[in-house]
Amino acid sequence: MKKFFTILICKLLRFVGKLIGKGSSMPGQVALKLCPDILKRVELPRYIIAITGSNGKTSTVEMIAHILTQNGKTVAWNREGSNQIEGVTTMVLSNATLSGKVKADILLIESDERYAKKTFSYIEPTDYVITNLYRDQLTRNGHPEFVFDAIADSIHDGTRLILNADDPLVSVFGNGRENVVWFGADELSSDEKELHSVYNDGAYCPLCKAPMDYSTHHYNHIGHYACTSCGYRRHDTGYTVTAVDLREGWLELDGKYRISLALKSLYNIYNILAAYTVARLVGIDGQAIADDMNDYVLKNGRVIQFRLGTRKGTLLTSKHENSISYDHSIRVACACEQGADVLIIVDAVSRKYFTSDVSWLWDIDFEMLNNENIHEIVLAGAYVNDLAARFSYTGIPQEKIKLYEDIPEAVDYLNSGRNEYIYTITCFSDKEKFLSKVEEV
Amino acid sequence: MKLLHLYHDIMNLYGDYANVLAVQRILENSGEEVTVERLSLGDDATLSDYDFIFIGSGTERNQKVVLEDFKKYREQLAGYIASDKPLLMTGNSFEMLGNTITDGDGTAFDGLKLYDFTVTEQRGKRSTADVIASCDFLDKPLVGFINKSSMITGVRNPLCTVTFGIGNNDAGQTEGIADRHFYGTHITGPVLQKNPHFLLYIAGLILGRKPADDCLLYEQKGYDNTLKKLSERIK
Numbered sequence: 092m093k094k095f096f097t098i099l100i101c102k103l104l105r106f107v108g109k110l111i112g113k114g115s116s117m118p119g120q121v122a123l124k125l126c127p128d129i130l131k132r133v134e135l136p137r138y139i140i141a142i143t144g145s146n147g148k149t150s151t152v153e154m155i156a157h158i159l160t161q162n163g164k165t166v167a168w169n170r171e172g173s174n175q176i177e178g179v180t181t182m183v184l185s186n187a188t189l190s191g192k193v194k195a196d197i198l199l200i201e202s203d204e205r206y207a208k209k210t211f212s213y214i215e216p217t218d219y220v221i222t223n224l225y226r227d228q229l230t231r232n233g234h235p236e237f238v239f240d241a242i243a244d245s246i247h248d249g250t251r252l253i254l255n256a257d258d259p260l261v262s263v264f265g266n267g268r269e270n271v272v273w274f275g276a277d278e279l280s281s282d283e284k285e286l287h288s289v290y291n292d293g294a295y296c297p298l299c300k301a302p303m304d305y306s307t308h309h310y311n312h313i314g315h316y317a318c319t320s321c322g323y324r325r326h327d328t329g330y331t332v333t334a335v336d337l338r339e340g341w342l343e344l345d346g347k348y349r350i351s352l353a354l355k356s357l358y359n360i361y362n363i364l365a366a367y368t369v370a371r372l373v374g375i376d377g378q379a380i381a382d383d384m385n386d387y388v389l390k391n392g393r394v395i396q397f398r399l400g401t402r403k404g405t406l407l408t409s410k411h412e413n414s415i416s417y418d419h420s421i422r423v424a425c426a427c428e429q430g431a432d433v434l435i436i437v438d439a440v441s442r443k444y445f446t447s448d449v450s451w452l453w454d455i456d457f458e459m460l461n462n463e464n465i466h467e468i469v470l471a472g473a474y475v476n477d478l479a480a481r482f483s484y485t486g487i488p489q490e491k492i493k494l495y496e497d498i499p500e501a502v503d504y505l506n507s508g509r510n511e512y513i514y515t516i517t518c519f520s521d522k523e524k525f526l527s528k529v530e531e532v
Numbered sequence: 533m534k535l536l537h538l539y540h541d542i543m544n545l546y547g548d549y550a551n552v553l554a555v556q557r558i559l560e561n562s563g564e565e566v567t568v569e570r571l572s573l574g575d576d577a578t579l580s581d582y583d584f585i586f587i588g589s590g591t592e593r594n595q596k597v598v599l600e601d602f603k604k605y606r607e608q609l610a611g612y613i614a615s616d617k618p619l620l621m622t623g624n625s626f627e628m629l630g631n632t633i634t635d636g637d638g639t640a641f642d643g644l645k646l647y648d649f650t651v652t653e654q655r656g657k658r659s660t661a662d663v664i665a666s667c668d669f670l671d672k673p674l675v676g677f678i679n680k681s682s683m684i685t686g687v688r689n690p691l692c693t694v695t696f697g698i699g700n701n702d703a704g705q706t707e708g709i710a711d712r713h714f715y716g717t718h719i720t721g722p723v724l725q726k727n728p729h730f731l732l733y734i735a736g737l738i739l740g741r742k743p744a745d746d747c748l749l750y751e752q753k754g755y756d757n758t759l760k761k762l763s764e765r766i767k
Contacts, residue, residue, distance in 0.1 A: 244656075
């Protein structure tokens with residue numbers, strides 16, 4: 092009876108919450124109060140696929156749900172992106188019958204990396220995708236090794252791990268383990284032999300701390316690595332990006348399936364690869380996946396096309412406090428051969444908590460913007476001076492950089508007399524301040 | 533002038549490296565020729581060759597690896613500090629100079645024992661905070677961010693007193709360590725860019741004269757903004 096009432100109340104709260112526009116955490120929170128082990132009491136589908144990691148979780152989950160749904164599977168997933176135990180509980184119970192059976196072929200769970208242990212102490216995933224470990228929200232997450240330990244505590248022995256072989260910090264999870272599926276990219280035309288970044292989290296072996304050698308870097312510490320001492324090295328992959336052309340905008344999977352890219356970014360490529368890997372493991376045909384992913388445009392609102400007067404542009408939602416997220420966005424802008432202006436806004440560091448920390452600006456490879464494709468750079472927001480201080484070390488000529496503390500003034504400047512394409516790079520916490528001044532297309 | 537960035541590729545969280553660039557720039561703007569050397573594990577430096585030394589913060593595991601290597605510098609480092617040359621250590625790097633560091637599993641690691649303090653790391657927990665802290669040798673407070681797993685007890689000569697944020701341990705408001713011109717603080721990242729008055733102070737020590745102060749406009753405005761935002765939080 093307790094189970095019945097808990098599910099009923101959760102469903103009612105979710106229904107009312109949707110009507111009044113409330114978030115998806117609260118119903119689950121109430122359900123967990125009423126019945127703390129409710130997630131243990133429900134009957135789950137055969138496939139329980141969990142996804143965690145620093146970046147790409149939400150996009151990857153959306154892609155997996157899209158592919159599986161297109162191929163006739165029913166999927167229960169946290170599409171609102173509430174990825175801590177409360178949001179997961181809301182999602183699971185909303186998709187359950189009142190007797191407690193989840194009505195789906197596949198339960199797909201995006202989980203916050205730091206608190207995955209809590210969620211997965213109740214639910215044992217059949218498959219667990221770990222995308223990457225980056226410096227992210229240092230104000231909350233400390234550093235990648237600290238997050239590694241938090242994720243390690245959430246892994247069950249019986250779960251099959253699906254790991255990014257190209258990330259040496261993630262691959263440690265598969266060290267000495269049998270049931271692991273590896274995905275990764277072969278040496279790519281976009282690779283760098285020498286790392287181009289202001290720091291390298293792959294400089295030392297995560298196991299023995301001896302120096303690591305990279306034969307190729309896809310980006311940052313993601314690439315083909317081998318420890319110079321203990322034998323730890325990139326694992327061979329079962330699911331592989333075999334070629335990419337970021338200029339033309341396509342990638343090739345397992346030497347067979349070519350996918351045209353709506354977003355020409357390595358970030359996008361790894362999300363597609365992870366989604367492809369999961370879909371293949373669930374039994375979907377490779378060509379069918381490629382068809383579903385062809386020119387796929389994410390619906391989660393992270394990449395938004397806009398118009399400003401006569402000018403066109405793209406907002407690339409990036410995460411403040413996450414340098415690799417910024418690096419990816421910067422690479423997209425730099426690839427714009429007809430020339431582009433870039434607007435970077437740092438006004439509120441986070442939408443969830445207060446901090447005035449801008450250390451992370453110094454981890455971003457803004458030096459990449461010292462590129463002939465980038466014409467002007469407009470820096471804006473309350474932290475414009477911290478941005479300007481950082482940019483003063485990039486070697487970019489001062490006359491190319493404009494500073495506006497006020498975001499509307501920065502937009503007005505962009506809307507007068509210039510024609511270049513605009514890339515706006517900012518975070519969830521600040522993007523509405525920009526979008527309210529332009530026309531979304 | 534010669535600057536040393538020690539353990540640059542392993543003790544390098546949060547943009548720590550930028551502190552060395554800040555010192556280099558202000559010395560060059562003050563008319564000096566500057567060389568920066570970046571050394572790491574297994575290298576052998578002669579510390580007395582340098583006019584300024586910096587070490588940044590690392591993960592707890594990396595700090596233990598560095599600690600083993602760093603012990604070879606114990607006598608040299610004591611001599612360097614005694615010679616009144618400036619040394620800046622941010623984050624958990626300065627923890628290495630104490631008695632012991634006990635990790636989250638309870639294993640104790642011997643420090644260099646140059647100072648009589650003790651470090652205890654907390655397993656699975658971090659202490660983080662935006663910080664305002666006053667230093668008796670600076671006319672304005674320091675601002676920044678602390679992100680650590682440790683509690684430090686027994687520091688007799690702290691760097692500063694925290695008026696907002698967290699100190700060396702939960703019991704008190706003192707933060708970091710200072711001895712002659714050695715400054716250790718858990719305020720991490722580009723501390724000197726964020727605190728241009730601290731940069732000017734350190735540059736003055738290196739030069740033995742007043743440094744050029746006309747290249748810090750953005751840093752100054754950034755500092756004012758952060759101090760204002762943090763002060764508003766106190767109210």
